[in-house]
Amino acid sequence: MITIKEIAKQLNMSTTTVSNVIHGKAGEVSGDTRKKVEEFLKKVDYVPNISARNLAQNQSKIIGLALKARADKYENLLMDPFVSVLIGGVEETIRNAGYFMMLYISSDTGEIMRHVSTWNVDGLILFGMLDDDGIRVSEKYKKPIVCIDTYSIEGLKHFTNVGLDDEQGAYDIVNYLISQGHRKIAFLSDNTKGVDLARLTGYKQALKDAGISYSEKDFLKIRPKSDEIDKSLDEICKRASDYTAIFCVSDLYAVTLLSRFEDRGISVPDDISVVGFDDNMLAQLHRPALTTVHQDVKLKGVTAADTLLKQLSGKKTPNQIKLPTHLVIRDTVRRID
Amino acid sequence: MITIKEIAKQLNMSTTTVSNVIHGKAGEVSGDTRKKVEEFLKKVDYVPNISARNLAQNQSKIIGLALKARADKYENLLMDPFVSVLIGGVEETIRNAGYFMMLYISSDTGEIMRHVSTWNVDGLILFGMLDDDGIRVSEKYKKPIVCIDTYSIEGLKHFTNVGLDDEQGAYDIVNYLISQGHRKIAFLSDNTKGVDLARLTGYKQALKDAGISYSEKDFLKIRPKSDEIDKSLDEICKRASDYTAIFCVSDLYAVTLLSRFEDRGISVPDDISVVGFDDNMLAQLHRPALTTVHQDVKLKGVTAADTLLKQLSGKKTPNQIKLPTHLVIRDTVRRID
DNA sequence: GGCGGTTACTTTTGCGCATAAGTTGTACGC
DNA sequence: GCGTACAACTTATGCGCAAAAGTAACCGCC
Numbered sequence: 001m002i003t004i005k006e007i008a009k010q011l012n013m014s015t016t017t018v019s020n021v022i023h024g025k026a027g028e029v030s031g032d033t034r035k036k037v038e039e040f041l042k043k044v045d046y047v048p049n050i051s052a053r054n055l056a057q058n059q060s061k062i063i064g065l066a067l068k069a070r071a072d073k074y075e076n077l078l079m080d081p082f083v084s085v086l087i088g089g090v091e092e093t094i095r096n097a098g099y100f101m102m103l104y105i106s107s108d109t110g111e112i113m114r115h116v117s118t119w120n121v122d123g124l125i126l127f128g129m130l131d132d133d134g135i136r137v138s139e140k141y142k143k144p145i146v147c148i149d150t151y152s153i154e155g156l157k158h159f160t161n162v163g164l165d166d167e168q169g170a171y172d173i174v175n176y177l178i179s180q181g182h183r184k185i186a187f188l189s190d191n192t193k194g195v196d197l198a199r200l201t202g203y204k205q206a207l208k209d210a211g212i213s214y215s216e217k218d219f220l221k222i223r224p225k226s227d228e229i230d231k232s233l234d235e236i237c238k239r240a241s242d243y244t245a246i247f248c249v250s251d252l253y254a255v256t257l258l259s260r261f262e263d264r265g266i267s268v269p270d271d272i273s274v275v276g277f278d279d280n281m282l283a284q285l286h287r288p289a290l291t292t293v294h295q296d297v298k299l300k301g302v303t304a305a306d307t308l309l310k311q312l313s314g315k316k317t318p319n320q321i322k323l324p325t326h327l328v329i330r331d332t333v334r335r336i337d
Numbered sequence: 338m339i340t341i342k343e344i345a346k347q348l349n350m351s352t353t354t355v356s357n358v359i360h361g362k363a364g365e366v367s368g369d370t371r372k373k374v375e376e377f378l379k380k381v382d383y384v385p386n387i388s389a390r391n392l393a394q395n396q397s398k399i400i401g402l403a404l405k406a407r408a409d410k411y412e413n414l415l416m417d418p419f420v421s422v423l424i425g426g427v428e429e430t431i432r433n434a435g436y437f438m439m440l441y442i443s444s445d446t447g448e449i450m451r452h453v454s455t456w457n458v459d460g461l462i463l464f465g466m467l468d469d470d471g472i473r474v475s476e477k478y479k480k481p482i483v484c485i486d487t488y489s490i491e492g493l494k495h496f497t498n499v500g501l502d503d504e505q506g507a508y509d510i511v512n513y514l515i516s517q518g519h520r521k522i523a524f525l526s527d528n529t530k531g532v533d534l535a536r537l538t539g540y541k542q543a544l545k546d547a548g549i550s551y552s553e554k555d556f557l558k559i560r561p562k563s564d565e566i567d568k569s570l571d572e573i574c575k576r577a578s579d580y581t582a583i584f585c586v587s588d589l590y591a592v593t594l595l596s597r598f599e600d601r602g603i604s605v606p607d608d609i610s611v612v613g614f615d616d617n618m619l620a621q622l623h624r625p626a627l628t629t630v631h632q633d634v635k636l637k638g639v640t641a642a643d644t645l646l647k648q649l650s651g652k653k654t655p656n657q658i659k660l661p662t663h664l665v666i667r668d669t670v671r672r673i674d
Numbered sequence: 675g676g677c678g679g680t681t682a683c684t685t686t687t688g689c690g691c692a693t694a695a696g697t698t699g700t701a702c703g704c
Numbered sequence: 705g706c707g708t709a710c711a712a713c714t715t716a717t718g719c720g721c722a723a724a725a726g727t728a729a730c731c732g733c734c
Contacts (some may be wrong), residue, residue: 001454003690030712045712047454052690055719065440084421091442102454103402103440105428117338117384176678244613255622273663281484285619287599297671306638340720351684356722360685389720641675 002044011040017201022048036210054113055122063308066104066112068128082280082297086148088100089301090125109134123308126150127161132225139188144311150196160311160319162304166195166277169293172201173275174247176291176327178210181336182245182273185212188220188257189249190237196249199277203247222244222253233260235258240266244336245273251283252276254290258332271335279328288331339381348377359385397457400431400645403441403449405465419617420633425484426638429461446471446522454478460645463487463496482640483646497648497656499641502615503532505661506630507539510612512585513628513664515547518673519582522549525557525573525594526586533586540584541589557583559590570597577603581673582610585596588620589613591627595669599624606671616665625668632662 004022008015020029054060065087079140084335090189091101102121104112110133116124123144126134133159136156137144145174155161177185185294187203189196200219207214207312218238237260240246248254255275261268268274268288278282307317341359345352345380350370354388357366358374366374391397402424428438437550439456441449447470453461460481461473472492475482492498514522522528524540526533535554544551557576574597577583585591598605605625613620616631637660644654 004692005690015692015713016690017713020713023692028712033712047451047456049392049456049690051391051457053390053692055386055392055689056691056693056718056719084424086419086439087424088442091440095441095443100439100452103424103438104432105425106432114384115353115437118387120386120388126718195455238536259622259624259626272432282619282622285596289596341722352721353723354683359682360722365682368684386720389689390722392691392719393721393723395689403676515710 001049002046003048003049006045007040007044009036011036012047013037022046025334027270058120060120060122062102062119062122063090063101063111063305064104064116064119064124065090066106066124068107068124077094082278085297086127086301089298089326090305093302093305093309095304095310098311101289109138113138113141115293125304125308134172144308146308146311148300149159149195150303152197156319160307160317161174162296162300162307162321163195163323164300164325165322166198167202167205168327169277169295170199170247171206171258172202172205173277173291173293174206174327175210176329177245177247177273177275177333178212180273180333182333183210183244184210184243185247187221187245187247187249188253190221190222190224190253192219218243235256236263237261237266240272243272245333248274248276250278251277251290254332255282255286258286258288258290260275269314269332273333275333281329283328289335291330292328293325294328296323299323338386339383340386341383344374344381344383346543348373349438349620350374350381356468359383371472373655396454397459398436399439399458399460399644400412400436401439401441401449401456401458402427403455403461403463404446406452410608419615422634423464423638426635427469427642429634430639430642430646434642435479436646437453444474450478460649465649474632481645481650483645484517485637488535493656497658498642499623499637499655499658500532501574501632501637501662502659503535503662506614506632507536507584508543508629509539509662509664510614510630511540511543512520513549513610513611513666514584514670515543516547517610517670519670520547521580522582523577523580525554525559525590526588527559527561527590528666529556530648536586551589553582570594574598574601574603578608580609582612582670585611587613588615588617588627588629591621591622591629591669595625595627606669610670612670620665620667628667628670629665631661633660636660 002073004015004018006216007147008018009040011018017029017033021034022041067083087103088265094101099122102119104115106112123146125146125148127148128150132152132154135152135158139158145158145195147155147161149163150161151163174185187200187206189200192200203212220236222236223229233256236257246257248257258268258274261272261274266272274290276290283290283292303321303323307321310317340446341355345355348355354366354370355374358371359378387398395422404420423458424440430653431438436459439458441452443449450659458480460483462483462485464485469489469491472489472495476495484492484496484498486500487498488500500621504533511522522544524537526537541551557573560566561574570593573594585594595611598609598611603609611627613627613629616629620629639656640660647654
C-alpha cells in the first residue's frame with residue numbers, strides 16, 4: 001500500500017503538505033496544491049495506515065464492545081435473539097462516527113481491561129459485565145465506559161448506564177394482569193440481581209399498590225444450567241397451579257415455559273396466564289403470541305454508542321439513561337372474574 | 338502506560354534485551370537477566386502497545402468478520418437468532434489464537450476492503466457477502482479470506498468456503514416427507530441463489546428420485562421486505578391447500594408460516610405439514626415443535642476461524658468445507674396414507 | 675597466539691504518520 | 705524602505721516497538 005511519503009515524493013512536495021490535505025486543514029495549503037494532492041490521492045486509492053496514525057496520535061479509533069459470556073445455554077447472552085440486534089445498533093452508530101468496533105466476549109474483566117490497554121481503545125461499552133472487580137480494574141484505565149443494563153450502585157458513580165425503566169415496565173405489565181382480575185401472580189427468574197431485581201421490584205410494587213401480599217414462595221426460581229433446567233421447569237409446572245398468572249423476567253423464559261406448559265397439557269391462557277419481558281421475535285412468533293413488555297433493543301445499542309461518543313468528545317452525560325418500554329398485549333392473558 | 342524504553346531505563350539495560358525477554362527468545366538472554374526482567378514486567382503490569390508493534394511488524398493480529406446487513410426485517414441477518422452464536426464461535430477461536438476480532442456490518446464490499454486495508458487486517462471472514470464485485474475488490478488486497486455459506490463458483494476459485502452440505506440436508510428432509518406419504522410438497526424461499534439454491538436442488542433431487550414431478554409453481558416465493566411480507570404470506574396461505582407439505586428454506590420462515598397458519602385456523606400437522614432448516618431456538622420452542630434439519634452454527638463459526646488461522650500460518654486448506662447436517666424429527670409432519 | 679565461534683548484550687534504524695518548529699516569499703501599513 | 709504579518713510551504717522529531725547490525729568478552733583449539 002502506498003504511503004504518504006511515497007505520494008509526497010511523486011508529487012515533489014513534503015509529507016506535511018500531503019498530510020494537511022488529508023486532514024482538510026484549510027488555510028495551510030493553497031487551492032492548487034490541494035487539488036493536485038486530492039486528485040492523486042483518489043488516483044492511487046490512498047488508505048492511511050491506522051497503526052501508524054494511532055501511534056502518532058495516541059488514540060485508536062476503536063471502541064470495544066464487551067459481552068459477558070457464560071457457558072450454559074440459557075445463561076449465555078448469545079443465545080438470546082436480541083443480542084445481535086444490539087450489536088448491530090452499536091456497530092452502525094460507531095461506524096458512522098468514524099470509529100471501529102472490536103468485539104470481545106468474555107467474563108473476565110481483567111482480561112478485557114488488558115485488551116483495552118493493549119489496543120489503547122478509546123472507549124468501552126460493557127454489556128452484562130460490571131462486577132465490583134470490574135469497577136476496580138477499570139478505574140485504572142482512564143477510559144470512558146458506558147454500561148448497558150447494569151444496576152451496580154457502585155458502578156453508577158463512575159460510569160453511565162444505559163438501560164430500561166425496568167421497574168416501570170414490570171409495574172405496568174403486572175398492573176395489567178391485576179386489571180384483568182389476577183391476584184395470584186408469580187414471578188419467574190434465575191437471580192435477584194441487576195435487571196432482574198429491578199423487574200422484581202416493579203412487580204412487588206404493583207402487587208403492593210393493589211393490596212396483594214407477596215411472599216418469598218411467589219418467586220419461582222429457575223436454574224438455567226443445562227443439566228438442571230428441565231428438572232427446574234418441571235418443578236415450576238407443578239407449582240403453577242397455585243397461580244393464575246406468571247410474570248417471567250424475559251421472553252426467553254416465558255416462551256420456554258409456554259412450550260413446557262403445552263407439552264404437559266396446561267393450556268395458556270385458559271388454565272394460566274403468562275407474560276414476559278423484551279418483546280423479541282420469540283414472543284411475536286409463538287402461538288399463543290406472548291403478551292409482554294416491549295423494549296427497543298437496537299435503540300439501546302444506539303444510545304449506548306451515542307453516549308460514549310459524546311463522552312469521547314468531552315461532553316457530559318447523565319449517569320443513568322432509562323429508555324421507555326411499553327406494554328404489548330397479545331394472547332397469553334385471560335380475563336378472570 | 339509504561340513502555341519498553343522506560344523499563345529498560347529503570348533496569349539499566351537496553352530495550353532489545355527487554356524485548357527479547359518479552360518474546361521469549363531463549364539463548365539470547367541469560368537466566369539472571371531474564372528473571373529480573375520478567376519480575377519487573379509483572380510488577381508494573383506491562384502491556385504492549387499494539388499499534389506500535391503492528392507498525393513495526395506490518396501485521397495487525399486483527400481478523401475481520403464482515404456481515405452483510407440488509408434493511409428489512411426478514412432480510413436482515415441480525416434478526417436471525419443464530420447469528421450471534423456464529424459470531425461467538427468465531428470470536429472464541431480467534432481469541433484463543435491471540436487474534437482480535439473486528440466486526441463489520443455492511444453490504445458495501447468496497448467499504449469493507451478499504452477498512453481491511455486501513456487496519457491492515459491479517460485475514461477476513463465473510464458471511465453472506467461475496468458478490469462478483471467483492472471478488473474483484475478483494476483480489477487487490479492479498480489477504481486470506483474465508484467465506485461462510487457462499488456458493489459463488491467464481492469465489493471458490495479464490496477463497497475457501499465453509500458451509501453445510503445443504504443439498505444433502507434438503508434431500509434428507511424432503512425424503513423424510515416422502516417417506517411419510519407426502520407427494521405434493523412445496524418449497525418456500527425468497528431467492529434462488531447460494532444456500533437457497535443448494536437447498537432447492539436437494540429438494541428437487543429428492544422429488545426426482547421418488548418419481549415426483551416438479552414445476553415452477555411449486556416454488557412459493559416469499560417477499561421479505563417488511564411492507565410486503567404480510568401480503569406475501571397471505572398469498573402463500575391461499576396456495577397452501579394445493580400441497581400436503583411445505584419445505585421452508587429456513588426455520589425463521591417456517592415458524593413465521595406456522596404462526597400464520599395458526600392465525601388462519603390451518604392446523605399443523607393435521608391440515609398440512611411444515612418443515613424448516615437450521616434447527617434454531619425458534620424451531621425448538623415453537624409448538625408444535627418444528628421438524629427440521631439441524632446445523633451446528635457454532636461449529637460453523639469455529640471452523641471458519643480455524644480455517645483462516647491455518648491459512649495465516651501458511652497451511653493449505655481445501656477450498657470447500659461442508660459440515661454435516663442431520664434430521665430432527667419433531668411434530669410438524671403428519672404421516673399420510 | 676591468533677582465529678573462529680559463541681554468548682550476552684547494546685546501538686541503530688525504520689515502520690507510517692502527525693506535528694512542532696523552522697524557512698521562505700510577499701503584501702501591507704506607515 | 706523597513707518592520708510586520710501572514711500564507712504556503714519544508715525540515716525535523718518522535719510515537720513504541722522489532723529487528724538488523726554492531727560490540728565486547730570469553731572459550732577452546734590447532
